[in-house]
Amino acid sequence: MTLTIQRKRLLFPLYLSLLLPTQTNSFAGPQQGGRSNPTKDTRRSSGGKSTNTRLYNWVEPGEDSSAFDVDTARKQLESLLGEDKDESNKDFSLPKLLEGSTNDLLSSLPPPPPLSSIERDRRLVEIDLLKHLEEGDEPSSKLWNLWYSERGLTAQKKLKAVDKLMGDPTSWHDCEEKLMELIDEYGIYFVEPVNRLATLYYLQGKFKESYRLCQVILKIKPWHFGALAGIVQVCIGMGDRNAARVWAAKRLPNMASGTSFPPFSQEGPVNPRRTEWVEKMVQSAKELMKDAEKNTKKSLGKPEKYYQKPANSNEVLDNNDDSDAWQ
Numbered sequence: 104m105t106l107t108i109q110r111k112r113l114l115f116p117l118y119l120s121l122l123l124p125t126q127t128n129s130f131a132g133p134q135q136g137g138r139s140n141p142t143k144d145t146r147r148s149s150g151g152k153s154t155n156t157r158l159y160n161w162v163e164p165g166e167d168s169s170a171f172d173v174d175t176a177r178k179q180l181e182s183l184l185g186e187d188k189d190e191s192n193k194d195f196s197l198p199k200l201l202e203g204s205t206n207d208l209l210s211s212l213p214p215p216p217p218l219s220s221i222e223r224d225r226r227l228v229e230i231d232l233l234k235h236l237e238e239g240d241e242p243s244s245k246l247w248n249l250w251y252s253e254r255g256l257t258a259q260k261k262l263k264a265v266d267k268l269m270g271d272p273t274s275w276h277d278c279e280e281k282l283m284e285l286i287d288e289y290g291i292y293f294v295e296p297v298n299r300l301a302t303l304y305y306l307q308g309k310f311k312e313s314y315r316l317c318q319v320i321l322k323i324k325p326w327h328f329g330a331l332a333g334i335v336q337v338c339i340g341m342g343d344r345n346a347a348r349v350w351a352a353k354r355l356p357n358m359a360s361g362t363s364f365p366p367f368s369q370e371g372p373v374n375p376r377r378t379e380w381v382e383k384m385v386q387s388a389k390e391l392m393k394d395a396e397k398n399t400k401k402s403l404g405k406p407e408k409y410y411q412k413p414a415n416s417n418e419v420l421d422n423n424d425d426s427d428a429w430q
Contacts, residue, residue: 195211195212195213197283197287197291199211200212200319201312201315209318209319209322212322213290213291214398215323215398216290216292217398217399217402218392218395218396223392223396225249226392226395227392228249229246229249229388230388230389230392232245232246233246233326233381233384233385233388234381234385236355236377237377237378237381239358240358243328247329250294251263251295253293253294253295254293258285258288258289258293261281261285262285262295262296264281265278265281265285265296266299269299269302269303272306275303275306275307278303279300279303282296282299282300282303286300291319291323292323294323294327294330297316297319297320298316298327298329298330298333300316301316301317301330301337304316305333305336305340308340310337310341311341313333313337313340314334314337314338314341317330317333317334321334325384325387326384326388328354328355331350331353331354331355332355335347335351335354338350355377355380356374356377356380357377358374358377359372359373359374360372360373360374360375
């Protein structure tokens with residue numbers, strides 16, 4: 104086993120433990136056009152247990168700025184790991200991805216990062232919020248907040264700052280550059296900068312580039328209802344009505360059935376397609392998390408021989424030795 108793998112095995116428990124905030128977890132992150140409610144928000148999961156749906160503390164002006172920042176912790180601990188970047192990561196380039204053919208677009212994505220404890224918890228919260236979409240649209244705003252805060256407070260603030268440039272056409276060039284920088288810094292698997300860039304390209308009439316980015320987002324998060332709605336508009340902009348109809352069928356359906364009166368009413372019989380969509384996307388999210396767990400275990404390599412319990416425990420510890428064993 105190489106020195107890199109050994110280093111991973113020794114430091115990975117530290118990596119996971121330090122990524123967990125010591126303070127009370129909170130689900131925060133400003134909503135579009137405002138800050139989220141700072142009060143604690145919990146929901147009942149399907150198993151009857153209370154599930155905390157707030158993962159990060161949003162630091163208000165004047166508050167202690169030393170609050171836990173997962174992005175800073177991640178960078179510090181990754182430097183401790185000293186892990187060499189994968190060759191596929193070195194070769195990955197967003198501009199090249201946008202220029203490539205449709206066939207090799209998704210296959211050119213770099214491998215996803217390891218699944219840390221805090222990322223696993225975040226995904227469980229995301230799955231729980233997806234389940235509650237069956238009850239109404241309220242969880243959608245919390246999902247937006249979760250997606251914005253996926254890389255911590257620092258990345259969230261940068262993204263919110265770039266968002267303000269979106270409404271001014273004279274700032275679009277600067278907006279594109281900053282979004283590219285965010286994607287380069289935090290990786291393609293932080294999908295919200297990618298989603299904002301897809302929106303910017305749509306506003307600029309760059310439908311081909313916008314469509315490709317929507318494909319990337321939906322490869323990583325098939326349940327991203329923002330990208331599902333956006334790709335329909337992009338197809339209409341390209342004049343591809345058939346593709347627009349195909350993607351429209353995959354969007355998050357309305358809560359009320361189409362038989363409700365008046366048309367598009369939010370009250371009436373529950374739309375059965377809504378339930379089907381939620382169940383399908385929850386299953387998809389669970390499967391992707393399982394794949395991430397398997398890939399993480401694989402990346403850590405097989406355990407060293409000295410981690411395995413010998414047939415005769417006296418070979419390692421004397422029976423009279425009552426001291427604790429460090430693991």
